[in-house]
Amino acid sequence: xxxxxxxxxxxxxxxxxxxxxxxxxxxxxxxxxxxxxxxxxxxxxxxxxxxxxxxxxxxxxxxxxxxxxxxxxxxxxxxxxxxxxxxxxxxxxxxxxxxxxxxxxxxxxxxxxxxxxxxxxxxxxxxxxxxxxxxxxxxxxxxxxxxxxxxxxxxxxxxxxxxxxxxxxxxxxxxxxxxxxxxxxxxxxxxxxxxxxxxxxxxxxxxxxxxxxxxxxxxxxxxxxxxxxxxxxxxxxxxxxxxxxxxxxxxxxxxxxxxxxxxxxxxxxxxxxxxxxxxxxxxxxxxxxxxxxxxxxxxxx
Amino acid sequence: xxxxxxxxxxxxxxxxxxxxxxxxxxxxxxxxxxxxxxxxxxxxxxxxxxxxxxxxxxxxxxxxxxxxxxxxxxxxxxxxxxxxxxxxxxxxxxxxxxxxxxxxxxxxxxxxxxxxxxxxxxxxxxxxxxxxxxxxxxxxxxxxxxxxxxxxxxxxxxxxxxxxxxxxxxxxxxxxxxxxxxxxxxxxxxxxxxxxxxxxxxxxxxxxxxxxxxxxxxxxxxxxxxxxxxxxxxxxxxxxxxxxxxxxxxxxxxxxxxxxxxxxxxxxxxxxxxxxxxxxxxxxxxxxxxxxxxxxxxxxxxxxxxxxxxxxxxxxxxxxxxxxxxxxxxxxxxxxxxxxxxxxxxxxxxxxxxxxxxxxxxxxxxxxxxxxxxxxxxxxxxxxxxxxxxxxxxxxxxxxxx
Numbered sequence: 001x002x003x004x005x006x007x008x009x010x011x012x013x014x015x016x017x018x019x020x021x022x023x024x025x026x027x028x029x030x031x032x033x034x035x036x037x038x039x040x041x042x043x044x045x046x047x048x049x050x051x052x053x054x055x056x057x058x059x060x061x062x063x064x065x066x067x068x069x070x071x072x073x074x075x076x077x078x079x080x081x082x083x084x085x086x087x088x089x090x091x092x093x094x095x096x097x098x099x100x101x102x103x104x105x106x107x108x109x110x111x112x113x114x115x116x117x118x119x120x121x122x123x124x125x126x127x128x129x130x131x132x133x134x135x136x137x138x139x140x141x142x143x144x145x146x147x148x149x150x151x152x153x154x155x156x157x158x159x160x161x162x163x164x165x166x167x168x169x170x171x172x173x174x175x176x177x178x179x180x181x182x183x184x185x186x187x188x189x190x191x192x193x194x195x196x197x198x199x200x201x202x203x204x205x206x207x208x209x210x211x212x213x214x215x216x217x218x219x220x221x222x223x224x225x226x227x228x229x230x231x232x233x234x235x236x237x238x239x240x241x242x243x244x245x246x247x248x249x250x251x252x253x254x255x256x257x258x259x260x261x262x263x264x265x266x267x268x269x270x271x272x273x274x275x276x277x278x279x280x281x282x283x284x285x286x287x288x289x290x291x292x293x294x295x296x297x298x299x300x301x
Numbered sequence: 302x303x304x305x306x307x308x309x310x311x312x313x314x315x316x317x318x319x320x321x322x323x324x325x326x327x328x329x330x331x332x333x334x335x336x337x338x339x340x341x342x343x344x345x346x347x348x349x350x351x352x353x354x355x356x357x358x359x360x361x362x363x364x365x366x367x368x369x370x371x372x373x374x375x376x377x378x379x380x381x382x383x384x385x386x387x388x389x390x391x392x393x394x395x396x397x398x399x400x401x402x403x404x405x406x407x408x409x410x411x412x413x414x415x416x417x418x419x420x421x422x423x424x425x426x427x428x429x430x431x432x433x434x435x436x437x438x439x440x441x442x443x444x445x446x447x448x449x450x451x452x453x454x455x456x457x458x459x460x461x462x463x464x465x466x467x468x469x470x471x472x473x474x475x476x477x478x479x480x481x482x483x484x485x486x487x488x489x490x491x492x493x494x495x496x497x498x499x500x501x502x503x504x505x506x507x508x509x510x511x512x513x514x515x516x517x518x519x520x521x522x523x524x525x526x527x528x529x530x531x532x533x534x535x536x537x538x539x540x541x542x543x544x545x546x547x548x549x550x551x552x553x554x555x556x557x558x559x560x561x562x563x564x565x566x567x568x569x570x571x572x573x574x575x576x577x578x579x580x581x582x583x584x585x586x587x588x589x590x591x592x593x594x595x596x597x598x599x600x601x602x603x604x605x606x607x608x609x610x611x612x613x614x615x616x617x618x619x620x621x622x623x624x625x626x627x628x629x630x631x632x633x634x635x636x637x638x639x640x641x642x643x644x645x646x647x648x649x650x651x652x653x654x655x656x657x658x659x660x661x662x663x664x665x666x667x668x669x670x671x672x673x674x675x676x677x678x679x680x681x682x683x684x685x686x687x688x689x690x691x692x693x694x695x696x697x698x699x700x701x702x703x
Contacts, residue, residue: 057506067504067506069506069507082370085366086369090373090374112358113361
């Protein structure tokens with residue numbers, strides 16, 4: 001709940017200065033702003049070619065006041081491994097290393113390095129901001145794109161497959177902490193980063209990140225679209241700590257009250273789904289229902 | 302006091318990294334490099350070497366770990382071979398573009414397809430244009446000494462160094478090696494001073510996007526564009542021969558071993574027939590030169606030790622009296638000729654060197670290169686009368702070509 005008390009606890013300091021190159025209404029900008037507030041000083045970020053790289057600006061200027069190292073697309077988690085190893089070797093292991101990549105750099109090209117780093121138990125936070133496609137390069141399909149979505153590489157037929165369940169893959173690595181969140185729920189996001197910073201080992205945070213140009217909705221509706229994703233169960237807020245699953249925030253309320261909305265409420269607001277067939281809509285609903293019931297069973301355990 | 306051990310080339314490389322006090326090692330096993338990765342694990346786990354060892358899931362990550370660890374100020378080491386090196390290709394550019402003094406051993410092996418685990422130099426040759434310096438070793442003593450020198454060079458030039466040595470021929474062959482004294486190495490190799498340290502103490506975004514033009518920072522100072530940064534890398538490598546030669550001569554002063562700075566010579570002073578090549582094949586050519594001299598042919602060898610930066614000035618001087626040059630290469634640029642042969646010809650252009658040049662492609666995928674075959678190659682090139690410049694092609698030594 002965004003009560004005033006909750007809002008006051010958020011670190012007032014800004015780590016992204018006004019004026020950056022992200023798109024109007026960018027969900028990532030919101031998420032990154034709150035993530036950095038939670039992570040605070042003594043943090044090093046590493047990031048691949050991505051929307052975040054654009055947000056970080058053109059040399060020699062940047063609006064971001066935390067140290068950051070750009071890395072190649074496939075290498076984000078390995079880059080974090082190198083930072084951790086280097087800092088350990090220099091007795092600076094007090095610094096939190098954070099790798100942040102989009103879904104393309106995580107679900108697709110970066111999965112090998114991420115799996116390797118997680119298996120090694122590398123002491124870092126990996127953040128995937130999932131805007132469900134290659135948005136930086138112009139909205140091409142990724143394995144995170146949902147079924148029925150138009151992208152520039154599925155321009156006629158729409159995407160034929162369901163989204164890859166990367167969160168499940170990450171959980172299978174038995175990491176120290178795993179959480180999902182959304183910039184539409186900044187307190188939920190903030191709390192999870194605060195918690196992650198205190199935990200040792202590999203921590204994975206998945207941020208469902210609305211993207212106005214890629215998803216084809218008005219920039220003013222970013223928060224609304226992000227909320228609808230949670231209301232319909234397409235994005236679920238939860239955390240897994242030491243193997244224990246727990247719903248958080250709005251998803252917890254939905255789980256308790258059973259008032260989850262049908263996915264059509266989310267789909268109909270976005271231009272990317274305008275060519276979605278009835279069959280695809282059914283498949284998406286059924287996919288969400290299955291995932292949701294899995295989560296419900298785990299929450300009851 | 303000497304401390305001679307009989308060890309393999311991989312063992313020598315591992316000792317070189319240990320003596321250099323590397324702080325982060327990242328490696329992924331590949332034949333014929335594996336023994337090196339294993340030995341370093343042994344050093345780290347037994348506490349002989351105080352370093353972080355990241356057992357990565359692939360070579361792309363191995364080089365990435367080196368890049369990021371170097372960026373926060375650690376001295377780093379990795380090693381690979383063949384397809385592993387190719388898998389790193391993107392990161393090789395990234396390391397050089399970041400101006401990081403990464404040192405890597407390339408245990409030279411043929412590149413698939415089809416698979417070969419045996420030696421040639423197509424792997425490191427295909428990474429020629431990544432901005433890395435490349436040094437080729439001819440024996441195990443030179444390997445341990447060159448790894449140590451490589452840190453001196455890399456950390457002064459702020460560019461990465463690839464120490465190349467032939468798989469199996471050196472990597473798995475035992476030779477006597479005088480292991481440098483650890484205290485002497487400390488005197489020779491000062492601690493790594495990074496040009497930029499990524500740290501919360503002074504936050505920066507490193508390697509962000511550049512537009513083609515130069516841009517002002519917040520103080521109105523015009524900062525480098527992409528092209529200026531590339532020029533600086535080129536300028537650094539153009540200046541690097543001075544550093545490399547000094548690193549060699551200062552090493553020789555302390556340890557009593559001079560491996561040649563950019564190149565080395567064997568009976569080349571009065572040689573009319575000069576054999577050249579990189580690594581162990583050039584070493585084999587010294588035996589051929591002796592045989593040729595026994596037969597009254599004035600032969601000698603000029604071994605190219607540093608291939609990038611290319612020793613243009615040094616080769617022009619060294620080859621100035623040659624009448625016939627035989628270039629032995631364990632790699633080639635398909636559709637043309639061996640890369641060393643092309644580079645030598647380009648260096649000689651306009652320099653008054655009018656020797657005949659014969660390019661022999663040799664030893665691909667581990668095929669033996671025997672001294673007597675080199676002798677025959679030199680002899681056949683001297684007797685050749687049909688030198689039609691329009692039809693010059695590399696010759697294939699000890700290979701059925703139909």
